Amino acid sequence: MPSGRFFGSLSTPRVDITIDTGNHILNHTSDGFLKIGTVAATRSIADDSFKAINRGKISKHCLEHSVKKMCKESAYWGTVAGVYVGMEYGVGRIRCPTDWKNAMIGGALTGAIVSAATNNDKERIVSDAFTGGAIATASVFLNNM
Template structure:
């Protein structure tokens, strides 16, 4: 149980670090903070998380990238509404 908790903690930390770093880097590089930055950062974060799981397949990596991009973009767009 402790080993599993530690692994999940590392995955969440990786996700937070990758996403935050990418959104900041893209904002600085592009000079804009928009849904495109969120989509790219979410997709790459999804890929990073997929690659940390056991028995990763190509389909899982693509699925996680699409899911990460969709959730991140939706969160960015909805934060401007509410």
């Protein structure tokens, strides 16, 4: 059976934008907003480009829809990321140690805040808080593997 191997290294490009507001929590929040907002915009454009290629047509209406969707996705995910980063940083400042518990608490607070902003169902808010805390904790554990 033929097999192949890949030798080399892959690295992600690093883009650092620094916005100094004079407040550490706002600096972290705006950094999270910009980075994740950019990722969401890129994902939205890639998705819409793929769909347009599969349909075989590109119209002015499709382009306008894509731009609106890109802005909406970018703003939504950027806001969620900004809230999470700000919450995790704030919890870390209050608790002092830097550990996975900050991510868990920050994720839970973010899940609850975002859920409360979009619906009034108390059970859904609690469920989203648990989900946010679990995802944030898992990401810390995966980062440290």
